[in-house]
Amino acid sequence: MSENINLLQVQGLSRRFGGLVAVQDVGFSVAAGEVVGLIGPNGAGKTTVFNMVAGLMPPSEGRIVFEGNDCTPLASHEMAKLGVARTFQITSLFPHLSVLDNIRTGRYVRQQQGWLGAFLRRSAWRQEEAQVQAMALEILDFVGLAHRSEMLAHALPYGEQRKLEIAIALASGPRLLLLDEPAAGMNPDEGAKLVQMIQRIRERGITVLLVEHHMKVVMGVCDRVIVLDSGRKIAEGRPAEVVDNPEVIRVYLGREKVNA
Secondary structure: OOOOOEEEEEEEEEEEEOOEEEEEEEEEEEEOOOEEEEEOOOOOOHHHHHHHHOOOOOOOEEEEEEOOEEOOOOOHHHHHHHOEEEOOOOOOOOOOOEHHHHHHHOOHHHOOOOHHHHHHOOHHHHHHHHHHHHHHHHHHHHOOOHHHOOOEHHHOOHHHHHHHHHHHHHHOOOOEEEEEOOOOOOOHHHHHHHHHHHHHHHHOOOEEEEEOOOHHHHHHHOOEEEEEEOOEEEEEEOHHHHOOOHHHHHHHHHHHHHOO
16 A cells, blocks of 8 residues: 555545535545545534535535545536546446446547547557457456356346446546445355455555445455544544444444444
8 A cells, every 4th residue: 555645635525506505514535545435423524525626516625636636616427537437326327238338438538530430440549449348358257247248237146246346337447436325235254255356455555435335344444434424524633443433323323233
């Protein structure tokens, strides 16, 4: 892990929806190579923070700095080109495309050859398509879906659909991967395999920020944990420190959930 090099800095981030304050003055950093968890009760503002970092909604106040550059006003496609990719709580796949073609779609944010090259089938376009195909096959193998390459995405079991969504995000070539509740709906065995996958994603040189309610996943993979409640940051530290924080136990975990 590359310590002390902040890949992402969130500074005084706030978001209001009319009179509702969803996020208020949240600040944290994520160092290159870290896996950082963002946890808290439902309605704490976690997904809103993700949406602002990914460029899906502008903050009402505050700054988002990625690789030293102020990216606060950038839209999601611009953030994706810079190297920020995210998944969603609800899977967002192309259900009637094959697993392989779903992964290929994730790469188009970085392709250089446009529609004219595709129409004329120029050699540069053919070369780029071959590179995309090779990349997609490698990621298929990486996430353990090589045997499903020709299956339509909607026919996958739910746990494998979650894997496919991560694979699509990886295809964009991110330096920062935002995972929004990746273990949602997974059984314990699938959750354990997810922890292993996230560890291997880090080994690929990708920094990870994840929202997650499954504390076994958080404890198993995160270097640090940030806790939100009612839109505010209430704690930050190593997982073992955070789960013993009385305020975190009171508002979110409960002693029985910590030991679950």
